[in-house]
Amino acid sequence: QTHASIMNMHRTWQPLRRHLTHRLNRSFGSIAHLQRNPSHATLSDKDIAHFESIIDNSAGNAIVSGTAQELSSYNTDWLKKYIGASRLVLRPKTTDEVSAILSYCNERRLPIHTQAGNTSLVGGGVPVFDEIVLSTSRMNNILSFDQVSGILVCEAGCVLQETDSYLRLDNDTVYPSIPRDRKHTIPHIFPLDLGAKGTCQIGGNISTNAGGLRLVRYGSLHGTVLGLEVVTADGTVLDLLSECRKDNTGYDLKQLFIGSEGGLGV
DSSP, X not given: OHHHHHHHHHHXXXXXXXXXXXXXXXXXXXXXXXXXXXXXXXXXXXXXXHHHXXXXXXXXXXXXXXXXXXXXXXXXXXXXXXXXXXXXXXXXXXXXXXXXXHHHHHHHTOXXXXXXXXXXSSSTTSOSSSOEEEEOTTOOOEEEEETTTTEEEEOTTOBHXXXXXXXXXXSOOOOTTSXXXXXXXXXXXXXXXXXXXXXXBHHHHHHTTOOOTTHHHHOOHHHHOOOEEEEOTTSOEEEEOOOOSSOOSSOOTHHHHTTSTTSSOO
């Protein structure tokens, strides 16, 4: 009887085991089963020429094109597990450039993938196929900091460790938008700390609702982020910036974008 019970239990668990194995393979396995959307357009030389006309490339590093192998740092995730095939990387400097890029890609049906520091361990930071990579790495200015309220306004490409060091007064970094004589004098601490802080960017942290080592003490980014400026897929710019800790004027739309991983906007 005992043996029969064990056999019956074994038969009962077999379907569940197969189901769990299937789910694990889908979650952590290969992406080879995915197919590129046939309705998406393919990048052409004309498209690249258009991007050159709307992005300031005077520094020579705003537009990076080449083979998938030449762009391996943008196509390969941190674990070297997921590898995309993008042939073009756009590195805008301003919100207007991001808006122009997304508006054109939406009109042309060109797939695009937003990338911050590319420190994701689950392949979320790299393209799946040949999507255009929109890198926020050049949008790396701190715009303002109020040492009385502790409110910081910065761009999406600010590196977490550099931003934290700036707040702590650990270095003499002076951003072009903040004159030296207006730099704060009271040390502060950024309410987020990650193992990838030397590379990850603030925009990527917010888009993934990153937690990190200071989550228990300071709470999640849903509470510490007061406002956002977001560009939607059609190029519309949503000004959701606010310095009010309590703001009941309308819907709190910024919460939709925190943790949305760039699916709703940049």
